[in-house]
Amino acid sequence: MYFLLIGAVIITVLIVYIYKKDVGDDEEKKLEDSAKDEIIEPEKPKEIMLYFNTDSVRISFYSLHLFKCYGAKNIYKKIVVEKLYIDEPFHTSLVKLLQIYDKTESWIKSKNTKEIRLKIRKKNGKFEEGVSFKIHSLSDTAFDFLDNIFEYLNEKKYREKDQKNILLAVLVWKIDCVKELKYLCPENLLDAELRECLGGRILKEYSSNHDVFKILRMIEDKYEHIQFIQKIYDNTLRWQHEYPYVDKAEKDNESFSINHLPDKSMKRLIHLDDICVY
Amino acid sequence: MDEIIDAYEENRIIVSCVVLNHDKKIKLLRGFEEDANTKKRYIRNIVIMIDGEFITSNIADTMLFKEELALFNFGDKQNKYLVPSSRTIEKESVSSLSITLSDGAVIHVTRSEAKAMVGLWNMSLQGYSFARLLEFEKEQTLETWTDALEINGYLQLDKPE
Numbered sequence: 001m002y003f004l005l006i007g008a009v010i011i012t013v014l015i016v017y018i019y020k021k022d023v024g025d026d027e028e029k030k031l032e033d034s035a036k037d038e039i040i041e042p043e044k045p046k047e048i049m050l051y052f053n054t055d056s057v058r059i060s061f062y063s064l065h066l067f068k069c070y071g072a073k074n075i076y077k078k079i080v081v082e083k084l085y086i087d088e089p090f091h092t093s094l095v096k097l098l099q100i101y102d103k104t105e106s107w108i109k110s111k112n113t114k115e116i117r118l119k120i121r122k123k124n125g126k127f128e129e130g131v132s133f134k135i136h137s138l139s140d141t142a143f144d145f146l147d148n149i150f151e152y153l154n155e156k157k158y159r160e161k162d163q164k165n166i167l168l169a170v171l172v173w174k175i176d177c178v179k180e181l182k183y184l185c186p187e188n189l190l191d192a193e194l195r196e197c198l199g200g201r202i203l204k205e206y207s208s209n210h211d212v213f214k215i216l217r218m219i220e221d222k223y224e225h226i227q228f229i230q231k232i233y234d235n236t237l238r239w240q241h242e243y244p245y246v247d248k249a250e251k252d253n254e255s256f257s258i259n260h261l262p263d264k265s266m267k268r269l270i271h272l273d274d275i276c277v278y
Numbered sequence: 279m280d281e282i283i284d285a286y287e288e289n290r291i292i293v294s295c296v297v298l299n300h301d302k303k304i305k306l307l308r309g310f311e312e313d314a315n316t317k318k319r320y321i322r323n324i325v326i327m328i329d330g331e332f333i334t335s336n337i338a339d340t341m342l343f344k345e346e347l348a349l350f351n352f353g354d355k356q357n358k359y360l361v362p363s364s365r366t367i368e369k370e371s372v373s374s375l376s377i378t379l380s381d382g383a384v385i386h387v388t389r390s391e392a393k394a395m396v397g398l399w400n401m402s403l404q405g406y407s408f409a410r411l412l413e414f415e416k417e418q419t420l421e422t423w424t425d426a427l428e429i430n431g432y433l434q435l436d437k438p439e
Contacts (some may be wrong), residue, residue: 007352060369075356112434112435113433113434113435114329114330114432114433114434114435116327116330116332116334116427116432116433117331117332117380117381118335118420118423118424119331120332120335120418120419120420120423121334121335121336121339122417122419123417128419128420130420130424132420132423132424132427132428132433134428134433134434135435239357244424244425244427244428244433245424246420246421246424248420
């Protein structure tokens with residue numbers, strides 16, 4: 001009896017096993033068939049639509065009509081427009097300094113000149129006194145100097161931040177020659193003190209102005225790796241045009257205010273190609 | 279020689295320098311105007327310059343300076359430019375003419391120097407007519423003189439005399 005029972009159980013188990021195996025084979029076959037279908041008919045890729053921005057890119061620049069001299073316009077085009085140094089504290093600080101040099105009528109005495117003291121009797125019998133010598137125009141010199149410095153920095157591949165600081169430092173270095181701004185600082189200051197006083201007032205919005213003053217001190221102390229500035233300055237001065245000038249004792253000093261220098265609000269959105277028009 | 283030339287025409291201005299004394303740096307500047315058409319030179323001004331400083335600026339003052347030089351001993355304290363003074367050199371009292379420049383330097387002119395300078399003055403102006411100078415003396419300003427000096431290279435540092 002027991003053997004019969006055990007045999008029946010075994011037989012049922014076998015039957016169930018065989019049945020299930022058949023069912024499993026069918027499913028595998030189905031899966032394989034479906035896989036074959038997928039390979040044969042791959043899904044079509046989705047079409048992607050790309051929308052290009054065809055509007056002209058406009059950047060906020062200062063108008064070139066802000067400057068009178070060709071030199072200032074040229075420098076602005078080279079540094080700001082071509083290189084796109086338009087990040088904010090630098091852009092406005094540079095334009096402020098450029099405008100000061102653009103407005104000024106100050107001069108630098110030529111190294112190559114004699115002084116002749118003139119005392120002339122006019123027809124009314126009064127004497128007129130003055131000293132005549134040869135001068136260079138400060139604004140022409142400053143713009144040529146900056147142009148040469150910028151070319152040098154490009155060649156030697158300085159970092160962008162260093163380039164900006166050196167350009168500002170170079171402009172502040174010669175600001176003690178601007179006679180129209182001397183009224184802003186107390187009298188009897190040394191040249192270096194006058195530079196720091198005026199530079200601090202003009203660059204008060206420039207965040208890393210301590211770097212600029214550090215470079216200034218390095219120029220004054222004749223650091224070896226910043227000596228190229230002095231060399232380029234001497235070389236620029238050698239090729240500057242000389243003008244005759246009479247220094248009269250009784251000439252009143254002209255002055256201009258630094259409150260009316262360019263502000264961020266004066267910037268306009270201008271297309272790169274239209275920069276010469278505006 | 280004495281034709282009327284147009285004062286407004288752009289004639290060339292030539293400043294010519296005669297050194298009267300090298301040690302004391304006393305110079306006679308002659309301002310000529312060259313007629314652009316006829317290429318003739320007309321003297322328009324004579325000026326005395328000592329060590330880069332204009333002492334006189336017109337013909338009347340320059341003539342006074344020259345006469346003070348020529349008179350030497352006969353001049354007195356009323357002299358305008360050259361005042362007679364005495365000084366001692368090696369315990370010996372000598373007389374000379376002295377002039378004080380605007381920077382405080384005092385220049386002494388001895389008798390022989392004065393005589394030589396007067397001789398040079400006479401030589402340097404021979405052959406020129408003074409008629410135009412007296413008739414149309416050009417009124418100069420600081421600016422016109424500076425321009426003339428610059429054009430003729432007197433403001434250049436290494437200008438050969």
